[in-house]
Amino acid sequence: MATTATVHAHAAPQGFIRKYIFSLDHKIIGLQYYFLALVAVFVGMFLSLLMRIHLIWPTAVLPLVGEIKPETYLSLLTMHGTIMVFFVLTTAPQSGFGNYFLPIQIGAPDMAFPVLNMLSFWTTFLAFVAMIAAFFVSGGAPLHGWTGYAPLSALPSAGPGEQLGADLWVISIAIFCVASLMGALNFITTLLDLRAKGMTLFRLPLTCWAWFVTAILALLAFGVLLSAGILLLLDRNLGTSFYVPLVVVNGTVMGHKGGSPLLWQHLFWFFGHPEVYIAILPGMGVASQVLSTFARKPIFGYKAMVYAIMAIGLLGFTVWGHHMFMSGMSPYSAFAFSIMTMAIGVPSAIKTFNWLGTLHKARIRFHSPMLFAIGFVSLFVSGGLSGPFLAQPVLDIPLHDTYFVVGHFHLIMGVAAIFGIFAATYYWFPKMFGRMMNESLGRIHFWVTLVGTYAIFMPMHYLGMAGHPRRYSQLTELAYLHDLIPVQQFMTYAAFITIGFQFVFVFNLFWSMFKGPKASDNPWEATTLEWTTATPPPHDNFGGHTPVVNHGPYEYSVPGAPRDYVMQTDPVTATAH
Amino acid sequence: MGLALLVVIWLITFFSTYFFAAKTWWLPHGASTSAPWIDHQFGLTYIAMGVVFVAAQGALGLFAWQYRDRGSASKVEYSHGNTKLEVLWTALTAILFIGLNLMGSKVWADERFEPAKADAIPVEVTGMQFAWYFRYAGNDGKFGGTNPKLVDPSAGSESAIGLDTSDPAAKDDVVVGTMYLPVNREVNLTLRAEDVIHSFFVPAMRFKQDAVPGLAIHMHFTPTETGDYEIACAELCGLGHYKMHGMLKVVSQDDFDKWLASREAEK
Numbered sequence A: 001m002a003t004t005a006t007v008h009a010h011a012a013p014q015g016f017i018r019k020y021i022f023s024l025d026h027k028i029i030g031l032q033y034y035f036l037a038l039v040a041v042f043v044g045m046f047l048s049l050l051m052r053i054h055l056i057w058p059t060a061v062l063p064l065v066g067e068i069k070p071e072t073y074l075s076l077l078t079m080h081g082t083i084m085v086f087f088v089l090t091t092a093p094q095s096g097f098g099n100y101f102l103p104i105q106i107g108a109p110d111m112a113f114p115v116l117n118m119l120s121f122w123t124t125f126l127a128f129v130a131m132i133a134a135f136f137v138s139g140g141a142p143l144h145g146w147t148g149y150a151p152l153s154a155l156p157s158a159g160p161g162e163q164l165g166a167d168l169w170v171i172s173i174a175i176f177c178v179a180s181l182m183g184a185l186n187f188i189t190t191l192l193d194l195r196a197k198g199m200t201l202f203r204l205p206l207t208c209w210a211w212f213v214t215a216i217l218a219l220l221a222f223g224v225l226l227s228a229g230i231l232l233l234l235d236r237n238l239g240t241s242f243y244v245p246l247v248v249v250n251g252t253v254m255g256h257k258g259g260s261p262l263l264w265q266h267l268f269w270f271f272g273h274p275e276v277y278i279a280i281l282p283g284m285g286v287a288s289q290v291l292s293t294f295a296r297k298p299i300f301g302y303k304a305m306v307y308a309i310m311a312i313g314l315l316g317f318t319v320w321g322h323h324m325f326m327s328g329m330s331p332y333s334a335f336a337f338s339i340m341t342m343a344i345g346v347p348s349a350i351k352t353f354n355w356l357g358t359l360h361k362a363r364i365r366f367h368s369p370m371l372f373a374i375g376f377v378s379l380f381v382s383g384g385l386s387g388p389f390l391a392q393p394v395l396d397i398p399l400h401d402t403y404f405v406v407g408h409f410h411l412i413m414g415v416a417a418i419f420g421i422f423a424a425t426y427y428w429f430p431k432m433f434g435r436m437m438n439e440s441l442g443r444i445h446f447w448v449t450l451v452g453t454y455a456i457f458m459p460m461h462y463l464g465m466a467g468h469p470r471r472y473s474q475l476t477e478l479a480y481l482h483d484l485i486p487v488q489q490f491m492t493y494a495a496f497i498t499i500g501f502q503f504v505f506v507f508n509l510f511w512s513m514f515k516g517p518k519a520s521d522n523p524w525e526a527t528t529l530e531w532t533t534a535t536p537p538p539h540d541n542f543g544g545h546t547p548v549v550n551h552g553p554y555e556y557s558v559p560g561a562p563r564d565y566v567m568q569t570d571p572v573t574a575t576a577h
Numbered sequence B: 001m002g003l004a005l006l007v008v009i010w011l012i013t014f015f016s017t018y019f020f021a022a023k024t025w026w027l028p029h030g031a032s033t034s035a036p037w038i039d040h041q042f043g044l045t046y047i048a049m050g051v052v053f054v055a056a057q058g059a060l061g062l063f064a065w066q067y068r069d070r071g072s073a074s075k076v077e078y079s080h081g082n083t084k085l086e087v088l089w090t091a092l093t094a095i096l097f098i099g100l101n102l103m104g105s106k107v108w109a110d111e112r113f114e115p116a117k118a119d120a121i122p123v124e125v126t127g128m129q130f131a132w133y134f135r136y137a138g139n140d141g142k143f144g145g146t147n148p149k150l151v152d153p154s155a156g157s158e159s160a161i162g163l164d165t166s167d168p169a170a171k172d173d174v175v176v177g178t179m180y181l182p183v184n185r186e187v188n189l190t191l192r193a194e195d196v197i198h199s200f201f202v203p204a205m206r207f208k209q210d211a212v213p214g215l216a217i218h219m220h221f222t223p224t225e226t227g228d229y230e231i232a233c234a235e236l237c238g239l240g241h242y243k244m245h246g247m248l249k250v251v252s253q254d255d256f257d258k259w260l261a262s263r264e265a266e267k
C-alpha cells in the first residue's frame, strides 16, 4: 500500500545550474520536457507548412529553404511525422505534465528516482539533437517516412537522405527509447510506492491512471522498438540481413540475402500501435479531469473510466496487424486483428459516453481549459469514427495508405492529443507559474484552432475516398488527382491561418508568465491535491507536511457540503465519497 | 459561450456530413466484381458511423448550451454514473462494431482465401523504383526464369525484370509497361518487387496489394468494364513514389488476344 516517502528529503538546490539545468526536481524536469516539446512542435509545424506550400505551389522557391524537390518533400514528411510523434506527443503529455503533476497529485515529494528522472530528460534532449542533426548532414534527412519501412530504410543506396541522415534518425529513435524506458520505470514505481496516506488506487485522479497505464505501455513498447532499431542499424552498417532479402537497386545487386521486410513492420507496429495510445491516454486523463472540474459534477462512471483505460492498454497490444492488412501478411490473421481492433473501439466509445454523461445536467463554466477539453471530445469522436472503416480489411483495400488514413490519425492522435496538451496548459498554468493566462486570448486561440483543424483534416477523408495516395509530393502525375487539387488548396490556406494563430498561444504563454494576474492556490475551485498546496508548489511540493486523502478525486456539487466542491484532503463528512 | 459552442460544433458536423452525404468526393467508379460488395460495405459503415457522429456531436453541442452555468438557476445532478446505462451502451457498441466487421468479411474471404480460378489469366507484376512491369506467360502458359544479375533497368522491359532469355520458357514471355486485361475474365496476379516495397493500387478495381521484395504474392480480381484505369503506387518507395504510376487497359477478349499476338510477333 501507499507509504509516505522518506526517500530523499533533500534541500532545495541553490545554483542556477543545479536548480534549472541539471535539476533533480520533478517539477523543473517536467517544465524542461514541456519546453522541449514546445520547440519541437514549432519545428514540426514549420515543416508541415513547407509541405503544404509545396503541394499546391510545387515550383515555389522559398526564402531560407530554396526549392523543394520531391525528395525534400519526403524528408520534410519524415521529420515532421517523427518529431511530432516522438518529441511532441510522447514528450509533452506524459513526460512533461506527468512529471510535474503525477507526484503532486498522489501526494509525493518527488519522483521515486530523481537522478534517473534527470537522466531521462537529458537523454531525450540528446535524441532531439541527433534527430535535428539529420537535416544538416550530407544527403539530408531520410525520406523513408516516420514508419521507416525496410528495405527502403535499410539500404543507403535507396535514395537521398538514406545515408548518414537515416543513421542519425535510427540512432535518435534508439536513444529516445532508452530515455522513455527510464521514464516509464520511474512513473510506475512512483505511482505504486509513493502515494500519500488514504490515496487508494480508486481515489487516484484519472490523469494519474492515464499516466500510469501509459508508462506500462511505454515500458513494453519502447523495448521492442529499441531492439528493432538496433537490428536496422546492423542491416544498414554491418551487412546483416534481418529485414532485407536479395534485392536489386537500380541494376545493382545488394549484398543482402534472406531477410524479411515484414519483420520490421511487425516489430515497428508492435510498438507503433501502443504508441498512439501513449500519445492519447494522457489527453483522455486531462479531458476527464478538466470536464469534471468545470462541469462542477463528478466524472460519470469513474470506475468504468479506469477499466476502459486498462482495457485500451491491454487490447492495444493485440491490434498492430491492422496496419498491415495490405502488406502480404496472412489474410487469415487479418481477421483476428480486425476483430481485436473493433473490440478496442468499445472502451474508447465508453469514454466518450462518459464524457457526455459528465456534461449532462452539469453547470458548465467556460474557461479556456474547458473549451479545449470540449474540443478534445469533439475531435476524439470525429477521429475515432473513421477507425471502424480502417479496421475492416475489405474497406482497407480502397483506403489503406490514402489521405483517409492521414485524416484519421491527425484528428485522433495529432490534434486531439494537442487539444489535450492545450487544455492541460491552460488548466495547470496558474499552478506552474503562479499567474493566470489571458482568457480572451485563450478563447481566440480556441475558436480558430478548433475550426482550423477541422478545415485542414476533415477534407483529407474526402481525398482518401477518392483514392488519393498519401506521401505524394506532387499531384500532377496521376490524372485523377487533378480534380482534387482545389481541396488541397483549401487545406493549405486553412493550415496557414491555423498555424499563424498558434503564435497567439505562445504570446499568451510567455506574456502571462511574467505579466499575468497573480493566481490563487486554487483558482478553478478544483479538488485534487495539486490545488491544496502553494502556487507554485515549494521544492518538496507540500512544504514539509504530507497530505492525507479522505475523498475521491471528483467530488463536485455534493449535496449538503458547504462549498460546491469537496477537496480530496477535506475532513471526512457523511456525504461525499 | 455555450451557445457559440452549440452553433460551431453543429455547423462543423453539418459541413462534414454534407460532403460525405452529397458524395461530392466519393469512391471512384468501380469496375470489378468486388467493387459493388466493397462499396456496399462502405455505405453501410458510413451510415452507422454517420449516425453515431451526428448523435455524439449533436449531444456535445446541445449539452454545452443547455447545461451552461446559469448561476443559482442551474441545478447540478450529483451522480457518479449509472451502471445500467454503462452496460447498455457497452453492449450496443460491441454489437455494432463486431457486427459490421463480420458482414464485411465475406468479400475478404472470397478474394484472399480462395486461389484464382483455373481459367484465370496469369500476369506477373513487378514493381521497382519507379515503374511497374507486367509479364504475360505467352503460349506455353509458363513464366520463364529471372536472374537478379541480369537486371538492367536501362535496357528495356525484359532486362528491367532480369528475364533469363536462355530459359526456353522465357522465350515467349511478354514484358510490357502497360497492363492489358480481357474484360470479365479473372486475372491471376503474382506480385513481386525488385528493390523496396511498392503497392499495386488500382482504385477502379478496388484493388490494392503491397509488392514485397523476396515474396511472390498471389492475388486475383475480375474487371467487369472495358476502359482505361490508372494504376498508382500506394507504398512510399523513394523520391519518385508520386510518379510511379501506370495504366490498366481493360479490353474485349478478342482485342486482348490480338494485342498479345502482336507483342509476340514483335519479339
Ligand code: HEM
Residues within 6 Å of the ligand: A045, A048, A049, A051, A052, A077, A078, A080, A081, A082, A084, A085, A089, A144, A145, A146, A147, A406, A410, A413, A414, A415, A418, A456, A469, A470, A471, A472, A473, A495, A499
Ligand atoms: C500543424 C498542423 C499540421 C499540418 C498542417 C500537418 C500536415 C501534414 C501533412 C501535409 C502530412 C503529409 C501527408 C502526406 O503527404 O502523406 C503530414 C503527415 C504526418 N503528420 Fe502532420 N500535420 C500537422 C500536425 C501534426 C501533428 C500534431 C501530428 C502529431 C501526431 C502529426 C503527425 C503526422 C504524421 C505521423 C505524419 C505521417 C508522416 C509519414 O507519412 O511518415 N501532424 N502532416
Ligand SMILES: [Cu+2]
Residues within 6 Å of the ligand: A272, A273, A276, A319, A320, A322, A323
Ligand atoms: Cu494501430
Ligand SMILES: [Cu+2]
Residues within 6 Å of the ligand: B198, B199, B233, B234, B235, B236, B237, B238, B240, B241, B242, B244
Ligand atoms: Cu511507391
